[in-house]
Amino acid sequence: KEFRNNVKPNWCPGCGDFTVQASIQRAAANVGLEPENLAVIAGIGCSGRIAGYIHSYGFHGVHGRSLPIAQGVKMANRELTVIASGGDGDGFAIGMSHTIHAMRRNIDITYIVMDNQIYGLTKGQTSPRSSAGFVTKSTPKGSIESAISPMQLAISSGATFVAQTMSSDLKGMTEIIEKAINHKGFSFVNVFSPCVTFNKINTYDWFKEHVKSLSEIENYDPTNKIQAMRVLMENEDLVSGIIYQNENQKAYEDLVPGFKQEALAKQDLTLDPAQFEKLCAEFM
Numbered sequence: 029k030e031f032r033n034n035v036k037p038n039w040c041p042g043c044g045d046f047t048v049q050a051s052i053q054r055a056a057a058n059v060g061l062e063p064e065n066l067a068v069i070a071g072i073g074c075s076g077r078i079a080g081y082i083h084s085y086g087f088h089g090v091h092g093r094s095l096p097i098a099q100g101v102k103m104a105n106r107e108l109t110v111i112a113s114g115g116d117g118d119g120f121a122i123g124m125s126h127t128i129h130a131m132r133r134n135i136d137i138t139y140i141v142m143d144n145q146i147y148g149l150t151k152g153q154t155s156p157r158s159s160a161g162f163v164t165k166s167t168p169k170g171s172i173e174s175a176i177s178p179m180q181l182a183i184s185s186g187a188t189f190v191a192q193t194m195s196s197d198l199k200g201m202t203e204i205i206e207k208a209i210n211h212k213g214f215s216f217v218n219v220f221s222p223c224v225t226f227n228k229i230n231t232y233d234w235f236k237e238h239v240k241s242l243s244e245i246e247n248y249d250p251t252n253k254i255q256a257m258r259v260l261m262e263n264e265d266l267v268s269g270i271i272y273q274n275e276n277q278k279a280y281e282d283l284v285p286g287f288k289q290e291a292l293a294k295q296d297l298t299l300d301p302a303q304f305e306k307l308c309a310e311f312m
């Protein structure tokens with residue numbers, strides 16, 4: 029199975045997004061997908077280019093709108109594995125309302141955020157993930173806002189698989205993405221993916237020093253929501269691993285009354301002319 033195509037990424041050398049791309053490609057192969065079973069839908073930002081770098085169906089949408097498109101794709105063809113991806117600005121600023129509603133809907137897609145805590149594509153402005161005091165050209169005296177906590181937000185919004193990893197850990201990230209793809213429901217993977225060009229604070233070394241692996245916590249139980257929230261609050265969200273998973277909640281598409289398993293594309297949607305006239309009359 030080959031998820032590589034011949035498009036050369038134009039990310040800066042050392043950008044964390046390279047390993048996220050490699051991880052998605054490896055995870056897709058490891059779970060037994062073929063390129064025609066996978067759709068990668070991206071938003072806008074450096075990370076949004078990823079849809080063009082993976083040999084699969086792909087769609088590079090508009091800013092903050094990867095999730096509405098991804099949900100539409102899943103509903104139109106639930107046989108596809110759908111991965112939505114983007115950056116922290118895309119998902120937690122302009123796309124925030126979509127993020128929250130997709131999470132609470134628990135539709136069976138995987139959302140991967142490349143979280144570099146800055147806007148990279150527009151050359152380095154403060155993002156919703158930048159820490160208080162963060163200095164950029166948009167906050168020259170330091171940000172006076174505090175950063176959003178994506179993990180706490182996801183759990184409290186209803187996501188049923190919530191994980192965090194680092195782009196420096198290709199093996200660990202790939203294992204998490206495999207589990208996220210296999211999870212039946214909304215899976216959210218936040219990846220600390222350094223912007224080596226514009227963010228000189230949250231570097232690979234900074235994440236290595238500050239992020240604690242859940243494997244270090246004795247008897248950690250990812251099905252325990254209260255323990256998950258406590259660990260996140262105690263560590264300011266700087267933990268890696270599968271933080272929360274609920275396998276008992278049905279996915280959105282399994283709850284829609286009368287919704288068929290078979291992809292719309294494969295269903296016979298022919299209407300007889302009388303039915304069509306009746307349908308039109310209802311809208312006249």
Ligand code: SF4
Pocket residue numbers: 038039040042043044045074075144148149222223224225226
């Ligand atoms: Fe990556 Fe930053 Fe370069 Fe964008 S600007 S490609 S996020 S290193």
